[in-house]
Amino acid sequence: MADRDTELMLRVAAGDEAAFEPLVRSVLPRLLGFFRRLGADAAIAEDCAQEVLLKVYRARAGYTARARFTTYLFHIARNHWIDVYRHRKVGPRTVSADAFGDDEDGRGPELEGPSVPPEGTMGRDELLRALERAVASLGEEHREVFVLARVENLRYQEIGEILGIPVGTVKSRMHAAWRQIRARLEAEGIEPP
Amino acid sequence: MTRRPDSHPQDDAPQEDAPLLDLLHGELDADARRSLEERIAADPALAAQLDAWKRLAALEREAHVPEAAEADAGRLAAWIRSTVAAEETARTRVTFEAPRQRGWARILAWSVGLHVVVLGVLAFMMGGSEPTREGERSARVALEGEREWEEAVVDPADTALAFRYERIRWQELGEVGDRLALGEAESLAEELRPDLDSIEDDQPTLGAGLSHPVGVVVAMSRRTNDYLKRRRLDLLGFNAGGTLRAVDRGLRYLGHKQRPDGSFPGTDERDAVEQTALTLLAFLGDGHTSRGRKERDAVVQRGVAWLRGRLIERDAGGTARLRSDAVTSSIATVALCEDYMLSFGELSTKAAQRRAEEIALLSERASARLATVQGDRRTWALWALDATARSGVVTVSPADRRSFETWVAGAAELEADTESGATANAMATLSQGTALLLSERGADKPRFMRWSRTHAEQLVALLDPTGRAREGDTALILLALQVGYRTY
Known part of the structure; x- marks a missing residue:
């Protein structure tokens, strides 16, 4: 039986426009998370998510449920990231005044803190930021596998389909990603509580 | 052994x-899982390893994942549906109207056709009336030749003169560009004929007086008609295609940044007012108004409503007064003036009066600040005065007029400064371009064209593929790019 997102997309493909909004509501946060964890700031993540959903809607008539909708979606998302950002070498971590839109209170983008916090002052927030930095420091291939698995909760099989690589490669990249993250945290003197 | 090309050394390390x-x-099958759990139970070191990984994984789960607001998802879905619907409609129309024509032949046909219909409609509209001024005569002549057309588009005041005494209501003329682009010149002319016959001399117009609407028509046509925009940008030496695409991307990016209340994000209250006004100006620069019916018109509508509500309040008797000291009233004045000018033909008399009153209030504040502010803020204060004068809402004092002219002269002397940041260069382009276009210093126009050529590509390059300025200030950069066809 198809999952809810796949069902919604099938309805959209059949011409039910009302199904598109709940579909966007369901997948938008995950798309944003995907692009954020790949290194985009909030503004760029929003733009990327918007473009991906635009592509999905444009191609709605040709959609068939060969796999879960999520697999289809993140295949497009991943290709979009490659096309627009990775290949064109656009710096995804640019911080600009325009990024003020990222936070509702309008305080502006957070500036990155020091990579090594003062000893003994590591709070929960700092710990999480250190972890985010560690994820961000992964190479592209490891990071996209890691993000798809951890943020999107996709199975290795699905990740392999999205990235076009064998499951064994997904697995080895995932293992390597974890080790690099841990090594980076240890290098900063951090151990998870 | 040969390593697979998609693997890494560390991926192949002992694991x-x-x-x-x-x-x-959860990627182990049942047998492997049972076997491993037995090993873990028997090996405290292995169990400790697993605990360490679990702690790290739990921490990683906590890491921030942004979530879209409910309203954002709804707005995005609506925007996507309308965008794709427009694309699909346009595709259907092109397929239907231009079957099997070669590209060059179609372009040539369109070009010739447009020139013919433009001249035809102009000839029709001008027929029967006598030139009353030398300036009017020259403006008419200017519209008839390519070289002269260049002069006409560079100086909108001349173009406006060509229309002034033709007794055409601007509401009809506002549609001319779109109608011509759709090849509807003949039907347009037929529709206009009864109106032309019925309009009386010196018919009073709201707010601006007789000379205003024709200028607005020129501006509106040029801002909304791609052909006219391209033509003008070509003449100024811009890469027209790249510029228009960049502006379109930028507007799309900015449109998505609008908050549900109509404002645009800023660092604080004052900055939010400035950002909202600047962003609205970018939309107005492409002819979107609070009275239009398209998606981008709705952005302006929400933004203008927010700005008016934020800056102005009315008592029970309906009397307006400024709500705060409105330190950013200048930019807001320019934005509200432009929207008023571009949309007042659609406003009721009462609504137009209300808006004119609000603009006058804001303008007073801008005028009061003129003596005390410097730099970019002085520029905006001067623009605010000029905008209110052009809208016919406020008469500018001779002293303020002199200030404006002095600023124009100073802005015209600006030179390219490649060392400055994006914001400074965008502001300089905007200042000089606008100053020269507003001034009657014809000798400075070639300089502006050189300046434009230098900076247009740089400005386009400042926007990333999504339309967002890499160094911020997207709205300001769009405004600088729009100088070529903004016209006032």
């Missing part, structure tokens, strides 16, 4: 903890 990580992800 003692690999089964633990697979267990963590």
Whole structure:
């Protein structure tokens, strides 16, 4: 039986426009998370998510449920990231005044803190930021596998389909990603509580 | 052994903890899982390893994942549906109207056709009336030749003169550009004929007086008609296609940044007012108004409503007064003036009066600040005065007029400064371009064209593929790019 997102997309493909909004509501946060964890700031993540959903809607008539909708979606998302950002070498971590839109209170983008916090002052927030930095420091291939698995909760099989690589490669990249993250945290003197 | 091209050295390293990580992800089959759990139970070191990975994984789960607001999802879905619907409609129309024509032949046909219909409609509209001024006569002549057309588009005041005494209501003329682009010149002319016959001399117009509407018509046509925009940008030496695409991307990006209340994000209250006004100006620069019916018109509508509500309040008797000291009233004045000018033909008399009153209030504040502010803020204060004068809402005092002219002269002397940041260069382009276009210093126009050529590509390059300025200030950069066809 198809999952809810796949069902919604099938309805959209059949011409039910009302199904598109709940579909966007369901997948938008995950798309944003995907692009954020790949290194985009909030503004760029929003733009990327918007473009991906635009592509999905444009191609709605040709959609068939060969796999879960999520697999289809993140295949497009991943290709979009490659096309627009990775290949064109656009710096995804640019911080600009325009990024003020990222936070509702309008305080502006957070500036990155020091990579090594003062000893003994590591709070929960700092710990999480250190972890985010560690994820961000992964190479592209490891990071996209890691993000798809951890943020999107996709199975290795699905990740392999999205990235076009064998499951064994997904697995080895995932293992390597974890080790690099841990090594980076240890290098900063951090151990998870 | 040959390593697969998609693998990394560390991926192939011995992986003692690999089964633990697979267990963590639920990727072990039942047998492997049972076997591993038995090993873990018998080996405290292995159990400790697993605990360490679990702690790290739990921490990683906590890491921030942004979530879209409910309203954002709804707005985005609506925007996507309307965008794709427009694309699909346009595709259907092109397929239907231009079957099997070669590209060059179609372009040539369109070009010739447009020139013919433009001249035809102009001839029709001008027929029967006598030139009353030398300036009017020259403006008419200017519209008839390519070289002269260049002069006409560079100086909108001349173009406006060509229309002034033709007794055409601007509401009809506002549609001319779109109608011509659709090849509807003949039907347009037929529709206009009864109106032309019925309009009386010196018919009073709201707010601006007789000379205003024709200028607005020129501006509106040029801002909304791609052909006219391209033509003008070509003449100024811009890469027209690249510029228009960049502006379109930028507007799309900015449109998505609008908050549900109509404002645009800023660092604080004052900055939010400035950002909202600047962003609205970018939309107005492409002819979108609070009275239009398209998606981008709705952006302006929400933004203008927010600005008016934020800056102005009315008592029970309907009397307006400024709500705060409105330190950013200048930019807001320019934005509200432009929207008023571009949309007042659609406003009721009462609504137009209300808006004119509000603009006058804001303008007073801008005028009061003129003596005390410097730099970019002085520029905006001067523009605010000029905008209110052009809208016919406020008469500018001779002293303020002199200030404006002095500023124009100073802005015209600006030179390219490649060392400055994006914001400074965008502001300089905007200042000089606008100053020269507003001034009657014809000798400075070639300089502006050189300046434009230098900066247009740089400005386009400042926007990333999504339309967002890499160094911020997207709205300001769009405004600088629009100088070529903004016209006032």
